[in-house]
Amino acid sequence: MVSRLLTVVGNHVFSYEPVFNWHDAWLPIHHATVSREMKAKVPEPAANPEACELVMEVRGEIIALFTGFGAQSNQIGRTYHYIDVMRPESRPLLEGIKHVLDPDNRVNPGAMGLGL
Numbered sequence: 001m002v003s004r005l006l007t008v009v010g011n012h013v014f015s016y017e018p019v020f021n022w023h024d025a026w027l028p029i030h031h032a033t034v035s036r037e038m039k040a041k042v043p044e045p046a047a048n049p050e051a052c053e054l055v056m057e058v059r060g061e062i063i064a065l066f067t068g069f070g071a072q073s074n075q076i077g078r079t080y081h082y083i084d085v086m087r088p089e090s091r092p093l094l095e096g097i098k099h100v101l102d103p104d105n106r107v108n109p110g111a112m113g114l115g116l
Helices: 028-033 036-041 049-068 091-101
Strands: 002-008 014-020
16 A cells, blocks of 8 residues: 655645555564553554565655655655765765764664665
């Protein structure tokens, strides 16, 4: 199942993101944060590696398509391109800020394409 998130951010910016939903085993974050009461009500689905692989493939194609159009995500992190689509002049500034604020690369390592 696919739902779509569409948000208007301002006069010249909007956010569009397809959201994929499929039955699959829970992620570690679900095991760590979902209460016992909720787990008792909602049983964990069986692993579904085929569906997960297909969703990751389609999601990768959509991200590549958006990148090709020059679209930038307002949810920078691990999934969407950031450092590799920004202007080359800006990269040293971002890397410098990351190094000053997180010299040991402990905060979200690898996020935003920063492989420091």
